[in-house]
Amino acid sequence: MAPNGNIVSIRNLSKIYAQGEIQVTALDNISLDIVAGEFLTLMGPSGSGKSTLLHILAGIDRPTSGECHVQGVDVTKLNESQLADWRNQNVGFVFQTFNLLPVLTAFENVELPLLLTRLSRGQRRKQVETALELVGLADRMRHLPKQLSGGQEQRVAIARALVTDPKLIVADEPTGNLDSHSAQEVLSVLQSLSKQAGKTVIMVTHDPKAAAFGSRTIHLEKGELLK
């Protein structure tokens, strides 16, 4: 982490996609700092570059230019293998469409990131149970995703994001496929992770009501940060 308490520091970040002869600028010279423990929401119209920014600071996409330091590590300089390891230890992902593996139970889905660690079976079990308790689903461990409601599935996804105890949780439209009640549940969990567990949560959303759960909201439009 930077000495000023920033967990994320982005400087002059750009992302340009080449689609044949046409070049599409998804991000245009973005500079941004995110403080540790913040619940930051990224808002903007469709195509504004919110998800692209999220993907870059989560290490699943690379910028065309610029720097992106997360917890003191310039993720743009890591090779693919290093990036994979870094993601496993430092970032938890929550996606819009839950993306649980349908053949695995809730317990097994949450356990997935831990398979890459050297933890013993017993240690893994303990961490998984803790993560599921945190999201209020300890009694649904043996259920398959198809046996869970949408809100429960998303909470399992959050538990999976938490299980390696990352400092950073990134959520891309986590409530996009949920009804208002389930969305409320999920957002409350994310908020408590930030306020009580000290996690830094970065969430992309279209929904102003969801954005209200955050401690800060920034707006993007056509790849630029709006002041």
Next chain:
Amino acid sequence: MTIPTFILKNALRNKRRATLSVLSVAVSLFLLVLLLVALREITLPVEGAGAELRVAVRNKISIANLLPAKQLPIIEKIPGVEAVTPFTWFGGKYKGEQGMTFAQFALDPKKLRAVFTEAKMAPESYAAFEAERDACIIGKITADKYKLKLGDKITLESTVYPVTMEFKIVGIYAGTPDDRNMLFRQDYLDESSGLKGQVGMWWLKVKSAQDMPKVISAINNAFANTSAEVRAESERAFQLSFISMWGNIKLLVMLICSAVIFTLLLVSASTMSMAIRERFRELAILKAIGFRRRELFAFILAESFGLAAAGAVIGVGGAYLLFTYGNVAKMTNGMFPSFEVTSRIVGTGALVAAVLGIVASIMPSIAVAKMSVTDGLKTLD
């Protein structure tokens, strides 16, 4: 959960597809083993105590052409010859059956033990065979099939000679490569058919392996430029000449095997590619979580290999059990007295399965390697 459990769950996520994939591999490998064993049985050198010292002498024009019996003393005098017997195909039909399920040959009973040393039966049977005019001996496979025993009488209608003959079973032999044949006396055939002085071919035993080339050459030369020129050859060469009448059987079987393997490869590769394509988003999630390319390759390879291995266990294993413990002679109506699935053939089947598992995983692995996490996440179900 462990990594192997994770792989297994993925492999079985679509149980119907997994079952069909395994069965397609199993059936194909069963067929492959069947073809390889059949080819081996057909081309296997005759083994037995006397096989390597036996020489077949037939009419040079065609095996269907007879030879004069007066050739016998000439052959017997050739240095290196230990014993000679006529061997005449009778072509008899038993009990009005449409086809012939066992062959019948006329020979000199006194020369049976000397020439066909591997045939084993009770000493009194040999004596009876030499003493009784209408005596015959039957191979154990045929005796068991028709529930024949000593003393039984059988009647055969020849398709070669204009005669129907009755025989008395005085012995049941075993221990030859083909325990199906019936053997009876050449003099009985001569009397009954009225065609004395003609034999089908000669079988002889040489004194040693060193004598064989000289004996073969001497026999061929002895009857060169006569009205009954002969072709003398070792038993192995005689056997192979029969097989070559069917065409290039080895090439044919190899082509069929290749077609089976190639088709299996296409089906397996297609199935694997489809299975992985459906899981692109899941694989993207795994990448996002931190799984590296090589780990995803390993998952795909393990799944593909596992399905192929399961198919191999069922197909190759099933073939081994069936052909080793089943009554193959009965199943093939006596065509194959034995049907040995050798360890080499089992190994070939296993190797094909292993290669299949690896090759089927190549295309999906390439697709996964090229896929970025963001592209994978956008994949629709």
